[in-house]
Amino acid sequence: MSDRLLVLVRHGQSEWNLKNLFTGWRDPDLTALGVEEAKRAGKRLKDEGYQFDVCFTSELSRAQKTLDLALTELGQTGLPITRNIALNERDYGDLAGLNKDDARVKWGEEQVLIWRRSYDVPPPGGESLKDTLARTLPYYVQEILPEVLRGKRVLVAAHGNSLRALIMVLEKLSPEAIVQRELATGAPIIYRLNADSTVASVTDMAH
Numbered sequence: 001m002s003d004r005l006l007v008l009v010r011h012g013q014s015e016w017n018l019k020n021l022f023t024g025w026r027d028p029d030l031t032a033l034g035v036e037e038a039k040r041a042g043k044r045l046k047d048e049g050y051q052f053d054v055c056f057t058s059e060l061s062r063a064q065k066t067l068d069l070a071l072t073e074l075g076q077t078g079l080p081i082t083r084n085i086a087l088n089e090r091d092y093g094d095l096a097g098l099n100k101d102d103a104r105v106k107w108g109e110e111q112v113l114i115w116r117r118s119y120d121v122p123p124p125g126g127e128s129l130k131d132t133l134a135r136t137l138p139y140y141v142q143e144i145l146p147e148v149l150r151g152k153r154v155l156v157a158a159h160g161n162s163l164r165a166l167i168m169v170l171e172k173l174s175p176e177a178i179v180q181r182e183l184a185t186g187a188p189i190i191y192r193l194n195a196d197s198t199v200a201s202v203t204d205m206a207h
């Protein structure tokens with residue numbers, strides 16, 4: 001088994017996930033359930049024998065808190081953590097703060113699904129997944145991947161769409177295939193990489 005370990009985890013449920021609001025770069029806290037999901041993620045990783053050397057997260061508190069809670073469960077609170085805006089959620093632009101069901105009523109089911117899941121159609125005033133990928137991928141290649149390749153065990157706590165962008169690259173998913181990909185809150189996805197940075201194995205703890 002390769003030692004090149006990369007674990008991605010979406011933050012636990014946020015206050016705005018609970019209220020069904022588009023969030024993007026807004027910064028709501030975790031709910032009580034979100035705190036539990038984050039702790040459970042750390043406990044599951046610990047129970048399966050995972051330990052880490054370095055961590056990355058976004059500049060948004062729901063991801064940072066998820067990472068802190070998971071690291072506490074892992075007994076690894078002293079690890080180096082790098083926070084970067086490149087890992088922030090997709091900017092939902094004018095949709096941020098709106099209720100997702102209200103948006104479906106206003107613009108139609110299909111249009112809202114296109115904004116939420118398509119590869120290259122941005123929501124009004126916001127980022128498409130392609131735009132999100134344009135900032136997450138260079139950061140991954142320049143900062144995260146080199147750590148993995150030098151044998152550091154890496155934990156990344158981020159967001160549904162910033163992680164979908166990275167997963168698209170890691171798993172070589174087409175723009176059509178990424179539409180189907182949903183990320184559960186607080187469910188670690190475990191990658192082992194080959195020396196050439198391709199994926200040797202993937203385990204999604206949500207399944």
Ligand SMILES: O=C(O)[C@H](O)COP(=O)(O)O
Nearest residue numbers: 021022023024089116160
């Ligand atoms: O920003 C948000 O609203 C969520 O974190 C992700 O929302 P989505 O599932 O609608 O992309």
